[in-house]
Amino acid sequence: MADEPILLERHDDGVVVLTFNDPERRNAMTRAMGEALASRVAELGGDRELRAVVLTGAGRAFCAGGDLDFIQAMADAGRADPAGPTRRQNREAMRSFYGLFLSVRQIPCPTVAALNGAAVGAGLCVALACDVRIAARDARLGLNFARLGIHPGMGATWTLPRIVGPAHAADLLLTGRLVEGAEAERMGLVNRATDRDRVLPEALEMAQQIAGAAPAAVRGTRAALERALGASLEDQLSFEADRQAECYETADLQEGLRAAREKRAAEFRGK
Secondary structure, three states: OOOOOOOEEHHHHHEEEEOOOHHHOOOOOOHHHHHHHHHHHHHHHOOOOOOOOEEEEEEOEEEEEEEEHHHHHHHHHHOOOOHHHHHHHHHHHHHHHHHHHHHHHHOOOOOOEEEOOOEEEEHHHHHOOEEEEEEEHHHHHHHHHHHOOOOOOOOOOHHHHHHHHHHHHHHHHHHHOOEEHHHHHHHHOOOOOEEEHHHHHHHHHHHHHHHHOOHHHHHHHHHHHHOOOOOOOHHHHHHHHHHHHHHHHHHHHHHHHHHHHHOOOOOOOOO
């Protein structure tokens, strides 16, 4: 693995790019990579200028999924001690492993997954944990857990039905088949499919558009979308009214109103 499993690159306007950096192994997921990702997320948590994050992979893949040597070691231990203490240890190890990579959900701003190549198994699950996904048309995407002989993990059975609906989720999870970016776009697995060399530029463009909106409004909208599926309409209306009341207190709303009247782009400062 490269010296830095997760690269961090800062762009203008509060946009940060995080890159899985083990291209020789197609960015396979190891505990060391997960710990590095969680560390980067913690670092970003204190960044008051942060507006949007793009997550991508070095080389030809976004992330090929869990490291096979890691899975093999767990399988060997489980086989040697069926239903014994090892089952509890394996369960706890996997739960901890999930938390490292799903720390992307704790990033305090919208996240855009730039799927520059294959995103398979748990690697696709990390992309599903992001707010938006842009994929190469020829990228191979899928949740191949069942074909490997293991139950889905990394939140797959929670995120996937919410994104593509139960029918497409059943198709992808029960067959373990891989789809290309174009089909993934049709079923709603990704928001947009584009040429491979356009994936990162388009993800950055979207991140910059997000970064150009009022931070308080963006944070509130993201929270509203996250809770919407479990809320009643009345509950959601109350949430929206609360967030709008907060925005009425901001200088950014005053700037947005002035900009609308003056027919110019607003310059939001997060205040």
